[in-house]
Amino acid sequence: MVCAAWAALLAPAALHAQAAPALAPDAVIRIASAGDSTRHPVILLLHGANGYEAGRDVYVRYADRFASHGYDVYAVQYYDANDERVMETADRPARQDLFGRRLRAWIATVKAGITYVSGLPTTDPKRIGLIGFSNGASIAIGAGGLDKRVGAIVELYGAMPYSLSGKITRLPPTLILHGDADRVTNVERAYALESFLKKRSIPHAMRIYPGADHAFDDDPSTPEARDAERRAADFFDAQLKK
Secondary structure, three states: OEOOOOOEOOOHHHHHOOOOOOOOOOOEEEEEOOOOOOOEEEEEEEOOOOOOHHHHHHHHHHHHHHHHOOOEEEEEOOOOHHHHHHHOOOOHHHHHHHHHHHHHHHHHHHHHHHHHHHOOOOEEEEEEEEEEEOHHHHHHHHHHHHOOOOOEEEEEOOOOOHHHOOOOOOOOOEEEEEEOOOOOOOHHHHHHHHHHHHHOOOOEEEEEEOOOOOOOOOOOOOHHHHHHHHHHHHHHHHHHOO
16 A cells, blocks of 8 residues: 655665765655565665656556555655756756766665665565666666666666666566657667576566557556556566565
């Protein structure tokens, strides 16, 4: 169920040691809970390029689905105030430049978030997954490739970051969900990620949705959105509940 209060769970000092300066105190918030005090598998949700609030309805929908499967779900709000300002503009070159400069800091924030939630009494630290959307999908791939604590990734319309393609040699089991008419992240990037996984015999699954554009799951009434939610939950179950 979605928490009634969006309480900040992460003290600023816990992240300042590992991530970029001026990190917001509410960098990690719990948005859904399995509903009891036992240890649960955890999913960290990484928002898209426009920030958490812009896609909140979509993210809460996924979080509710995961909570119904017994997961606690936390959103990592990895932008600082300047990131938000730049990413809210229509200046694509500026956004791309920011991504290149800030990628490692954003990944560091995610890794620090993993450290924090791993220490919570309701978390099973051996069962942690990441789900990322667009920009957040690329960050999920980066974090999952550089942090062995991540047990599974679900990435929606994202890609392997070009700057990390020579540095990431492994990934946890990964689900790729992408539209073949994506005008933001070309579907060839999804096939390239699939090739990376195949060459290394990494467990993976992929669903390419015919005619679907970027953020094809925004409308919950579409069959693509319903299918993506189901596949995401089933993939995490298969990988994190062994």
